Amino acid sequence: MLRELMQDADGRMRGAIHSLESDLAGYRTGRASPQLVEKLPVEMYGQEMHLIQMAVISVPEPQQLAIRPYDVNSISAIERAILKSNLGLTPNNDGKIIRLNLPRLTEERRRDLTRLVGRRVEEAKVAVRNVRRDILNDMRDFEKESLITEDDLYRGQEDLQELTDKYVKQIDELASQKEQEIMEV
Numbered sequence: 001m002l003r004e005l006m007q008d009a010d011g012r013m014r015g016a017i018h019s020l021e022s023d024l025a026g027y028r029t030g031r032a033s034p035q036l037v038e039k040l041p042v043e044m045y046g047q048e049m050h051l052i053q054m055a056v057i058s059v060p061e062p063q064q065l066a067i068r069p070y071d072v073n074s075i076s077a078i079e080r081a082i083l084k085s086n087l088g089l090t091p092n093n094d095g096k097i098i099r100l101n102l103p104r105l106t107e108e109r110r111r112d113l114t115r116l117v118g119r120r121v122e123e124a125k126v127a128v129r130n131v132r133r134d135i136l137n138d139m140r141d142f143e144k145e146s147l148i149t150e151d152d153l154y155r156g157q158e159d160l161q162e163l164t165d166k167y168v169k170q171i172d173e174l175a176s177q178k179e180q181e182i183m184e185v
Helices: 002-025 073-085 106-144 150-183
Strands: 039-046 045-050 056-059 064-069 091-093 098-101
Touching: 002 106, 002 150, 039 073, 064 073, 073 091, 073 098, 106 150
Parallel strands: none
Antiparallel strands: 039 045, 056 064, 064 098, 091 098
């Protein structure tokens, strides 16, 4: 029974890490990355789709993204979505490809991004701790219902804390990597 709880905790904590990784990939660093615009919502034919579903996104130069739509008619919709987003990028269109030139980040913008990363990292840590709290409450309920012994409860608490510490350490490592990437000139 404790093994099932630990597997559940592990899966939910891994989900928090995965969510953090995908969010951090969207933060702009000094170089172009397709993750910056992949999930950008584009309205086309009355439906909203992610840009990645509508186009091939490549990085021809370190400071430039090239977006080649599958359907040439969707270029204007993609341009509108980019302008509407808060990315601060202006699309250049040659009729077949949209190019996004990424300006160099200022020191102030780098510090702002670092603060945003810090906030998002803290949210991930809170999510991991919430999983720990939920599983701990389940363990206590099992002990009250005499489904597990008091010794099992203490052993489970120790295992759960080790698991929590492991994921919090991973979150800290991801944060320091991203912060280094952002501050790199």
